[in-house]
Amino acid sequence: MNSSILSIAPETLSNMLNTMVPAHADDADLYLQHSISESLSLEEGRVKHVSASTAQGIGARVIKGEVSGHAYTDRFETAALMDAAKAARAIAESGHTKSPLAVHTLASPHNLYVSENPMQRVDLAQRKALLEHIDALARSIDPRVQQVFANVSASFSHIHIIRMDGAHLSDDRPLIRLNVSVVVEENGKRETGGAGGGGRFDLTRLIDTNEAERLTREAVRIAILNLDAKAAPAGTMPVVLGSGWPGILLHEAIGHGLEGDFNRKGSSVFSGKLGQRVAAKGVTVIDDGTIADRRGSLNFDDEGTPTQRNILIEDGILTGYMQDKQNARLMGVAPTGNGRRESYADCVQPRMTNTFMLAGKDKPDDIQASLDEGIYAVNFGGGQVDITSGKFVFTTSEAYYVKNGEIQYPVKGATLTGMGHEVLQKVSMIGDDLALDPGVGTCGKGGQSVPVGVGLPTIRVDELTVGGTEA
Template structure:
């Protein structure tokens, strides 16, 4: 996308005031977004994002600049403007670029840009019909479709010169159920790092009906009891608990500065021994997978916690300097408008040995969180919160009545210690994760787990 000559000149301009490392990230992204309400498309957007980000390090200082002007002149001007924030003499190092071939393990069969919009609309209609026809209490179905074709070029002063392509496709279904003037909604959003063949791999109708079933169940449910008691969190998107409560606190973004509750605790027991957790950016076609990260490092499978012992963090190139450790292929950004930093890819708790049925049968009283909503965490204090989208009470070893409106709060390190049962049914779910380097696709996952106690926010008192 850019010639080696121009890249070299821009990198040297970026380092002209004492920078010891410079990087160029160019992006040309095509995307399609279609929104359907009650079976009719009411909004469609075709877009092309295009720009360049230039990053410079000087020791533990980082400067980032970006622009849409990508001719030689515009790039050199942006590099110089960024360099003006640093003070020093050029190190006089030469830049010798060498082209790196990327091993592509996320094959794309049907490029979304080549698929007629009408085919995308057909899939959306199938989802609409399945959800809308599920039950008379379903009063509204919103379906949206997204495809993104991101072409990136990354080069740096250490000689890296690499191109990559990321194609992602996602369908989102939001079913609303109404009863006596009250409304409850349920969301499902299957997505993969692949093209339009996604719809040969997933059962659109089944997923849409599941959203509808969940909304109908919740509109007929009473409020969850509040208090501190056991919680069983189901497999799949339930993994958002690990993502929020622990994953963010294992990112170098907070670990490097000693701000995380997990800083300086490698080799220590931080979780119940039933917990092994991994961040793996190399799973073919998974939503959060990438051939290379957003600074050109190959992604890998990083073991974070093994049988309760803290084994590793997710580390980007800049924080690697502060930590004196190697980058782990975890550096990500929403677009060229963000400096990359350590983020999660596909993060999950590994399979254990129990079954869901055993866990429920062995529980006297608990909240069973069948579907989780989103959540957030303050990595400095470890305090997290997240919403239970579909919940049930467990009484006497059986699933009892459905409950709505529950929120789980707590501290990540405490929850990890309190996981006392882990099933073998590992599954994943797709989410968009927001943090300092923007909103990025990430898989969360886990088998069904039981936590001996969590503070459950709700409207009634427990028991």
């Protein structure tokens, strides 16, 4: 019996493919995955949660028109693999099998990140020491720090894709993340603040740089700031969004609505709007899976399509959707390298990679100064969208009330809401300070989570609804 997915003989894979692909299939593939992950967490001054997992399995898929059959298994006996192949084929009903295919290796189209285990040079004891350092540092920064939580996690996935044409691609995907959060207390009042960062690179980068210290200082700063936060206003007003992670606005407000499946099915508010104005002049939005080391990047997507830089909105005009192979075929366009799956045990969906707006010419200070009365939102937590009506929300984690162009005071976390097809038309200033997020994004769709990136220059949106309590 094979004990690793990676030790399945090439002939077995070739047999599987030849068994499961009917002659009239539009597409089919095998997806083999072997992933290891390790996580260490510190709380109450102790690194007492150390955990790991090893996951491996194979997904078999056959597509005919709008119909797809999938089977997943983590058993590697030849019989179990053949059962999976037959189950995937079942949707195609009868039909002759394609003439035999030969599996052949295809080189990776990009080389965007290290293909080595990101954990191998920093052992568990060093990672533990890193967390202990963060704990001591946070407490030394401010005596009001009562609790420190820190987590370092890393994973390494080997992915093999065998496409219907017999092409065999493989990719080694590292992913690491460091998170710090603190609880501070002053006069019986408690608040929390957090910061995180990561990407597809080696853990040594956390050890050899001041990244851990930077995140720790940031978490403490946010928590202390929140101690003095006042209630946010309630109502519709101009909002200035800071650079970097506030790009989650793009992800929620328009990104999901531009995914190929929703547009093929006509369920997105952006359906049928190609070539139309969906944003103010000057707004250009890109989804780019080819940025080195980024959390949302991939050498090729989970169907073996090379990732690329896709222009979604150019100078305010909608120019393209994000596609996997099935939706691209059904819409008569080319796949864009956005076909992704959380694991071998999930179906492929069109998903974002790194989504951001190009910089403009305005100075960030001028953008903030333009606010007569409104909110300057520097950082955010998560968000959500209803792609059919266009409603979206995202919640501030660092924001200020601004009057006459001057910051007055920090405000408590408030949910901002608007309509995806309207919000970018209300962008009136775009900063020259495009920044990508620190590498913390995880996107959920149809029960699947995948790592993504976002980016934004400082922008002014003339009208958003701010969900505070101060009417």
